[in-house]
Amino acid sequence: MRRRRLLFSLLLVAAAGMGTAAVPPQPAAAPAATPLDRVVPAPASVVPGGAAYTLGEGTRIRVPGNSGEARKVAGYLAGLLRPATGFDLPVTTKDGRDGIVFQLGGRGTGKLGAEGYRLTSGGRSVTISAARPAGLFHGVQTLRQLLPASAERRTEQRGPWTIAGGTITDTPRYGHRGAMLDVSRHFFTVEQVKRYIDQLSLYKINKLHLHLSDDQGWRIAIKSWPKLATYGGSTQVGGGKGGFYTKDDYREIIRYASSRYLTVVPEIDMPGHTNAALASYAELNCNGQAPPLYTGTEVGFSSLCVPKQRTYDFVDDVIRELAAMTPGRYLHIGGDEAHSTSHDDYVAFMDRVQPVVAKYGKTAIGWHQLTGAHPAKGNVAQYWGYDKTSAAERAQVATAAQNGTPVILSPADRAYLDMKYDKNTPLGLSWAGYVSVQRSYDWDPGTYLEGAPASSVLGVEAPLWAETLSTSAHIEYMAFPRLPGIAELGWSPASTHDWDAYKKRLAAQGPRWDAMGIGYYRSPEVPWPAK
Structure with a gap:
């Protein structure tokens, strides 16, 4: 009986040791995707919801319709994101329902004017729609801010590169x-x-x-x-x-x-x-x-x-x-x-x-x-x-x-x-x-x-x-x-003008400016994240 108790005790000690020393550390939880309403300038309309989209090795940037101006904007986006993500992000004119899609013209874009855009994010794709190329370009600026700030760096960074689900419909107040x-x-x-x-x-x-x-x-x-x-x-x-x-x-x-x-x-x-x-x-x-x-x-x-x-x-x-x-x-x-x-x-x-x-x-x-x-x-x-x-x-x-x-x-x-x-x-x-x-x-x-x-x-x-x-x-x-x-x-x-809300959105720009190499004034009025 004594021998059995000793063996049992030794097994418990061994199990305890394995529990503390042999279990590998758990990876940190992935940061939550930036909410759609966290960008600057504040969008005119935000409807959050649905699955998020994550850029990956196979992500393509699609320009159906082969618009030259839309291809230029798509190439600009690819050039911005390739260094940090390490992804190829090829620009293609082939149609498809996955990836990042640039839609120039088409249903519902007439109301967006010369500079407005609509950005729709879901599990399979992110689509930026606009009546004019300037709208696509402005939509890209919103897309940038929905990605982690490290996307702005010029060397390869660790992801994930996730964009929250939902729809932004945005037009400017002034021309x-x-x-x-x-x-x-x-x-x-x-x-x-x-x-x-x-x-x-x-x-x-x-x-x-x-x-x-x-x-x-x-x-x-x-x-x-x-x-x-x-x-x-x-x-x-x-x-x-x-x-x-x-x-x-x-x-x-x-x-x-x-x-x-x-x-x-x-x-x-x-x-x-x-x-x-x-x-x-x-x-x-x-x-x-x-x-x-x-x-x-x-x-x-x-x-x-x-x-x-x-x-x-x-x-x-x-x-x-x-x-x-x-x-x-x-x-x-x-x-x-x-x-x-x-x-x-x-x-x-x-x-x-x-x-x-x-x-x-x-x-x-x-x-x-x-x-x-x-x-x-x-x-x-x-x-x-x-x-x-x-x-x-x-x-x-x-x-x-x-x-x-x-x-x-x-x-x-x-x-x-x-x-x-x-x-x-x-x-x-x-x-x-x-x-x-x-x-x-x-x-x-x-x-x-x-x-x-x-x-x-x-x-x-x-x-x-x-x-x-x-x-x-x-x-x-x-x-x-x-x-x-x-x-x-x-x-x-x-209607979106509110200093208390704005200063929080502004604070979130700080890490982005750090990544871009912009030396900004850290105003005490703004709740900047700790460096």
Whole structure:
């Protein structure tokens, strides 16, 4: 009996040892798929449910109908996902009910407009449907955000690559959802501009406004006035070497932006902000004497010579050459802070320049001071005022809007990405106050400008002025995390606007930016996941 008890005890000990040492560790549970409503900008309609879809080794990207534009978007998606997943993800025109399917046109897409899309995810496939290629592209941006953030990395990662089941039906609130990049105060290369374009496209921005001229630098080659670029573009704020875009450079920026469904809006600021031009050609000055190049940051001291005919020869040549290179509808003529131009001269100048833009087949955009002149029918005013802007100036813009002038909203104390987040921000300016992440998001474009009809608002734009910014890292630190909020104001229905919900969705973007190499400001207002 004693021997049996001893044997039994030994067996128990052995079994216990096997239980603790021999059982292999259990794999961690796969992370839950991102809910369909967790993306930025918030979709117009989300109906969750049904089986999730998981990308695998055999996943194909199908483009039935063989549309060239749809194939390009499909190839773009495949190029994004191949490095992290390690999958081939071949693009095929063969029909099928599995994989990722791009459907251009067809039943039910007519209501989606030029940029809307429908994304349907189920056990066998994910289908993105749209009436136009831009809609397919925007659907891809949503699909990216439904995948784990590690999908953005450029080296192979561990899956699974699961997309929650259900349907998103999405169309934009506004047709103009812009971002402005100031390449005049500091020059940014073609590759730096392309990097920003890629970041903008993730949040369905569809306009890239390039501020191509200012006191500190002229950044676009003009054949009929070559010194504008070679001399006027030879410096920048602080005295750096500056730079300019050749016509081929500019065309490459336009081509690349177009591949991401962004339209380039070039700006030549005038009659003020023109010292680089005045320094390049003495004949543009009323006294016939060219001032020195300027590398400071003060504004309002320069002006083209309004009475001179030579000024309008210059304007005609610049607009003609720029319009010929620019396929988009708009050409921005600036018009802000013309403090050295009398009111009468300002009105006379704008009255002569707006018809030149129209002559070359473009619609003019001007900063909202244009409304103090005579905005031509169809031309657009871009409002950059802020809380301290006088009631009279705001009313002037509202009255113009009532009379048919469309408005783009870029309030400086909400949408200017170069404003400091708070007093400790190492970059940026603060003349419009500090602009926190919540403040940049928490306003409604439809009701912001009192007296302006909601129907007059074309959309929103987030300017990024570069007095203190000279690298891509600087751009990203100031743009993220505020840019996605402006993008959401432009895209999402007003009914989805809620800071408490938004900040959680925004926080989920942090790991994605980490994967993309975007150095963003970790605002204490946002509940970022721990790194």
